Amino acid sequence: MTGGPFCSGMIFFEVGPMKFVLAPYNGSLPQLTYNPYSWSKTASITLLDSPVGTGFSYARDVKGYHDIGDFSFSMHVVIFLNKWFTDHPHYQSNPFFVGGSSYAGKMSPIIAQHISQGYVVGNPVTGSDYDDNFRVPYAHGVGIISDQLYEAAILNCKGSYIRPTNKMCVRVLNTFQNLVSEIDVPQILGVNCIRGMLTHKFLSEEYTQLSDPSPEQPTIDCFSYRYYLCNIWANDDSTREALG
Structure with missing residues (x-):
């Protein structure tokens, strides 16, 4: 599961088996190629669009889109997994692990309590106080800020970096x-481009849909150019027809 929340699992980013061919957009359907580093080379992976309404997922009843929170989100995934293993019993003997990145790090442990042998999380969201407060030591750990600035932060903020209590x-x-x-915080080694393909929203807010108008095209050296291609690909009639 990916984060956001309401980020599509798709298959083109992070550990997925495919990626977009990075070429100047010429008006045709963006092309795909295999990802040589996909986890699917060593494991069977289900990339899930969740919660409902994310990506190509949908509810047959409009009530299914209401009252979506962390716990209900998790229980929907548990229901899905139980049904999936019932329909695909030959996978039941395989070791099974739940994976979640970013915001999905909150749901993975809940799901793992019900239906798995373990879970793996990447850059998981835990709680805003913990996550936001760790930005300063993390930035120092990866070399974004200097030793001098970090030491000044320790001296003057006393380990509290989200609610400062003095002018220094x-x-x-x-x-x-x-x-x-x-x-660009998600891609610290890449070009700092204006990212705007999919604005991060919280569960209580209205979220961006695939049918929304595409934003201004980023340059090809921006990581967000991949999102630009994905938006075009996902909204193409031939793509939707092929996916049923």
């Missing part, structure tokens, strides 16, 4: 924020 801490955190704004 505020100054340090402003400097930190200015530095971080110069990079």
Whole structure:
């Protein structure tokens, strides 16, 4: 499961078996190629569009889109997995692990309590206080900020980086924020481009749909160019017809 929430699992990003061919868009359907680093080379993987309404997933009753929260989201996945293993009994003897990245890190442990041998999470969301407060030490750990700035943060903020209590801490955190704004946080080694394909929303908010108009085309050296191609591919009539 991917994060967001409401980010589609698709098959083109992260550990999926396919990726887009990075070429200037010429008006035709974007082309796909195999991902040589996909986890599907060593394991059977189900990439799930969840919660309902994400990607190509849908509910037959409009009530299915209401009251979607972390727990109901998790239980929907448990129901799906039970039905899936019932329909595909030859997979029941395989070791099974739930995987979730980012926001899905909140649901993976809940699901694992019901139907799995374990779970794996990548950059998981736990709680805003924990996650946001760890941004400063993490940025220092990966070399985004200097030792001097980190030491100033420790000295003046006393380990509390989200609710500063003195002016010096505020100054340090402003400097930190200015530095971080110069990079693309999800792709710190890539070009800092304006990302706008799919705005992150929370479960309580209205979310972006595949039918929304495409934003301004990013340049091909931007990681978000892949999202631009994905939007075109997913909304193409031939794609939808092929997927049923």
